[in-house]
Amino acid sequence: GFNIHPGDSKNKMINALLVAMELNSMLPDETPANTEGYEGFFHLTDMSGNVERAEMDYIIRDHSEAIMTARKATLAHAVKVLNEKYGSGTVECTVRDQYLNMVEKIRPCMHLIDNAVEAAKSIGLVPKVAPIRGGTDGARLSFMGLPCPNLGTGDFACHGPYEHVTVEGMEKCTELVLLLIDKYSKAAK
Secondary structure, eight states: OBOOOGGGOTTTOBOHHHHHHHHHHHSOSOOGGGOOTTOOEEEEEEEEEOSSOEEEEEEEEOSOHHHHHHHHHHHHHHHHHHHHHHOTTSSOOOOOOOOOOTHHHHGGGTHHHHHHHHHHHHTTOOOOOOOOOSOOHHHHHHHTTOOOOOOOOSEESTTSTTOEEOHHHHHHHHHHHHHHHHHHHHHHO
8 A cells, every 4th residue: 555644645545455445345255154065265364454554364265176276366366457456566465275175185085984974873973974165184184195084073153252062072073083993993904
């Protein structure tokens, strides 16, 4: 942005906060609150600044590599348009891949899912095989050569002020993990 006294700012001031809001408005309304399942999103996680400088942090997720590439291109296009409007270098964007879709690392190891489903059923749980829409340590580990599908933790309202887990839920998760350890330790012998 460019700050100048408000009384002398006509056609001079560039309010970085307003430019940041403009950038956000140029993105599709595909936020976590408006999408589900395999639908990707742009998630504004942090925004700070003043008239001279603003910073925004986004998490961009998608289950399709092609659509993820398109999402990055959408963001780059918005940056280009704003720099054409306000001057080169007004908006800068750094994209850093955080989590890739781990399905390509899990597919060859579907026994992990099958055994988890079987173990869950054996202890009275109703397994739900669904995409993880956020990040998980298992995604990073999977790309490091250790396939790690997310088993869940029995928690509720994750990452919100009412996040919790019941003792019974923790006990079931422990029981599930012990069954899987037993199954794989016997298979390794």
